[in-house]
Amino acid sequence: KQEVTQIPAALSVPEGENLVLNCSFTDSAIYNLQWFRQDPGKGLTSLLLIQSSQREQTSGRLNASLDKSSGRSTLYIAASQPGDSATYLCAVMNYGGATNKLIFGTGTLLAVQP
């Protein structure tokens, strides 16, 4: 059974720092991995989607990497800003079984201090 873990559960950094959020998964047979951002009381905003054949994806100050063999993904945020404060969730879609099913981690709560 696929399990997704995100460490740390919470992170506080000063503005301007580069930071890395971690996501690990137990079954490497994934179809894709998606990173989301969630602000308090709001829905999820898709940040990046990495297909299983890709190693990384970039969008602005965000860079996500994927290492299927080790069951790990990282989300790198460059030059963090207070507006980046939110909960960041990763989710994986497995091959086989129920298609389109995302399995979520519990998230990392990020606070960027001005």
Added chain:
Amino acid sequence: DGGITQSPKYLFRKEGQNVTLSCEQNLNHDAMYWYRQDPGQGLRLIYYSQIVNDFQKGDIAEGYSVSREKKESFPLTVTSAQKNPTAFYLCASSIVNNEQFFGPGTRLTVL
């Protein structure tokens, strides 16, 4: 504007009552999903649908029901059989096996 809408934003349910949460999308996506989010837990899949008039149970379908009569709409009914319905409910849609996009959510509270 293209996107996913959910209504209402807040919903209150009395004991023994059925309530229906609305989800509409104009992204022309075939697949739609309902998730439940509880504090300290990851999102859990309730139901999903890959095509009109077809849907499958997710991990926590007991006490919930859905319909998919139109491509754009995927309403979720929380029945009185769901004993602990207080949660944040999120609807999503996607092209099959591709990036999922989420609505703003409905917060359901049992009175």
